[in-house]
Amino acid sequence: MLKYLLCLAMAAAASRDPVRAQETNLENDTVRVSMSNGSVLLFPGEIEFVSPSCSEYSHAIGSNDLTVRVRSSKPREPFCTMLVREGSKGHKRQHQLVLQYVDVLRSSEQIHDYSTEAKLEQRIAANRARPEISKETVPAKTAEKPVFTASLTTGSTPASSALGIDTALINTRVRYRVALFYMACNQLARKEDIANAISYGMKLFNDREEALVEVVSRGERRSKRIRQYFTSLSQLPYQRVEMTTSELMYVTDFRQAPDGRWFGAVQFIQDFRGFRDGNVASYIDRTNKTMELELRTREHEENGRTVRTFDIFLSNISVTNIR
Numbered sequence: 001m002l003k004y005l006l007c008l009a010m011a012a013a014a015s016r017d018p019v020r021a022q023e024t025n026l027e028n029d030t031v032r033v034s035m036s037n038g039s040v041l042l043f044p045g046e047i048e049f050v051s052p053s054c055s056e057y058s059h060a061i062g063s064n065d066l067t068v069r070v071r072s073s074k075p076r077e078p079f080c081t082m083l084v085r086e087g088s089k090g091h092k093r094q095h096q097l098v099l100q101y102v103d104v105l106r107s108s109e110q111i112h113d114y115s116t117e118a119k120l121e122q123r124i125a126a127n128r129a130r131p132e133i134s135k136e137t138v139p140a141k142t143a144e145k146p147v148f149t150a151s152l153t154t155g156s157t158p159a160s161s162a163l164g165i166d167t168a169l170i171n172t173r174v175r176y177r178v179a180l181f182y183m184a185c186n187q188l189a190r191k192e193d194i195a196n197a198i199s200y201g202m203k204l205f206n207d208r209e210e211a212l213v214e215v216v217s218r219g220e221r222r223s224k225r226i227r228q229y230f231t232s233l234s235q236l237p238y239q240r241v242e243m244t245t246s247e248l249m250y251v252t253d254f255r256q257a258p259d260g261r262w263f264g265a266v267q268f269i270q271d272f273r274g275f276r277d278g279n280v281a282s283y284i285d286r287t288n289k290t291m292e293l294e295l296r297t298r299e300h301e302e303n304g305r306t307v308r309t310f311d312i313f314l315s316n317i318s319v320t321n322i323r
Contacts, residue, residue: 025093025094025095025096025124026095026096026097026114026120026123026124027095027096027124027172029095029096029097029098029123030097030098030100030183031068031082031097031098031099031100031112032100032102032105032109033057033068033069033070033099033100033101033102034070034102034103034104034105034109034110035070035101035102035103035104036103036104036105037105037110038067038068038069038070038110039067039068039105039110039111039112040065040066040067040068040110040111040112041065041066041067041068041084041097041112041114042064042065042111042112042113042114042115043064043065043066043084043086043095043114043115043120044064044086044114044115044116044117044120045064045086045087045093046063046064046086046087047061047062047063047064047065047066047084047085047086047087048085048086048087048092049083049084049085050066050082050083050084050085051082051083052080052081052082052099056070056071056080056101057069057070057071057080057082057099058071059082064115066084068082068099070101080098080099081096081097081098081099082096082097082098082099083095083096083097084096084097098179098180098183100183101193162256163262163297163308163310164308165297165308165310170254170295170310170312173310173312174264174266174293174312175248177204177293177312177313177314178245178248178266178268178291178314180204181201181204181314182243182244182245184197184198184200184201184204184230185201185230185233185243186241186242186243188201188230188233188234189233189234189236189238189240189241189243190240190241191234194234197230197234198227198230198231198234201226201230202226202227202230204313204314205226205313205314205315206294206296206313208226208313208315209225209226209227210225211225211226211314211315211316211317212224212225212226212316212317212318213225213226213229213316213317214289214317214318214319215229215319216285216287216319216322219322221319236274237276238274238275238276238282238283239275239276239277240274240275241272241273241274241275242271242272242273242275243270243271243272243273244270244271245268245269245270245271246268246269246271247268247269248266248267248268249266249267249268250264250265250266250267251264251265251266251267251290252264252265254293254295261294261295261296262294262295262296262297263292263293263294263295263315264292264293264295265290265291265292265293266290266291266293267288267289267290267291267320268288268289268291269286269287269288269289270286270287270288270289271284271285271286272284272285272286272287285322286322287319287321287322288319288320288321288322289317289318289319289320290317290318290320291314291315291316291317292314292315292316292317293312293313293314293315294312294313294315295310295311295312296310296311296313297309297310298310298311
C-alpha cells in the first residue's frame with residue numbers, strides 16, 4: 001500500500017495542462033467489484049465527489065483512492081454506474097464507471113490502478129477504441145429490408161433541438177445503453193447470475209415484453225421476444241461466447257411520433273463467436289443489426305427550477321444483412 005501512496009503523491013505533485021486534462025476522462029470503463037472484499041480505485045488527482053446510481057454499493061473516499069463495496073448479499077442488478085469527480089490545481093475532471101458485481105476476485109484484480117497520467121491515458125485509449133456513433137447516414141449494404149420499422153414518420157425537428165438536450169449527451173447515453181445490453185448478453189452466455197441478468201436486461205427495454213429480436217442461426221432467420229432471447233443466451237451449448245459490436249452509427253436521429261414519444265434507430269455490426277473447447281471458435285457469424293430506440297423525458301424540481309432529464313430505452317432489433 002505504501003508503494004501506491006508514494007505513486008499517488010508523486011502524481012498529485014506533477015504539473016498538468018488543464019486543457020489536456022479535460023480530454024482525459026474515463027467514459028463507461030468497467031470496474032469489477034469483489035463481493036467479499038470490495039475493490040479499490042487509484043487516481044492521480046484528489047477525489048472530491050462520487051455519485052453512485054444504485055443503492056447496493058457503498059464507497060469510502062481517501063485522498064487519491066476510492067474503495068467500493070457491495071452492501072447486499074445479492075445485488076438486484078449486475079451493473080450500475082458511478083460518477084467520480086477528480087480535482088487538482090484549479091481544474092476538475094469526471095470519470096463515469098460501470099460497476100460490475102462478481103463473487104470472487106484475486107487480490108491483484110481488486111485494485112484498479114489509474115494512479116498515474118500514463119495509466120489513465122492507457123485506459124482512455126482502450127475505451128476510445130470502442131465503436132463511436134456517427135451522425136452520418138449508414139449506406140445500404142444490402143437490398144434486404146429490416147423486419148421491423150420504428151415509428152419515425154413524423155416530426156422534422158430532432159430531439160436535441162426540440163427538447164434542448166445536448167447532442168453529445170444523447171450520443172453518449174445511446175452508446176452506453178448498447179454497451180450495457182451486450183454486457184448483459186455476455187453475462188447470460190457465461191451462465192452467470194441468470195435471473196438478475198435477465199431482470200437487468202429487461203429494464204434496458206423498459207420491461208417491454210413485446211420487444212422483438214431477430215436472430216440468425218446457421219443462415220436461418222427467426223424472431224424472439226426479448227425475454228425469450230435472453231433466456232436462450234443462457235442455454236447456448238458453448239463453453240464460452242463472445243458477442244461484440246463495431247461501427248455503431250445512426251440510421252435516423254430521434255424524431256417525434258404522433259403520440260408525442262421520440263424514436264430513433266442505430267445500426268451496428270455484431271460479431272458472435274462460440275467456443276466449445278479451447279481458443280478456436282467452433283461457430284462464428286457477423287451480422288448487420290438495426291436497433292430501435294426510444295427517448296423519454298421527465299421533469300423534476302431542483303432548487304426552485306424545473307429540470308428536464310431523459311432516458312434511452314432499447315426496442316426491436318432486426319438483422320439487415322448477414323456477412
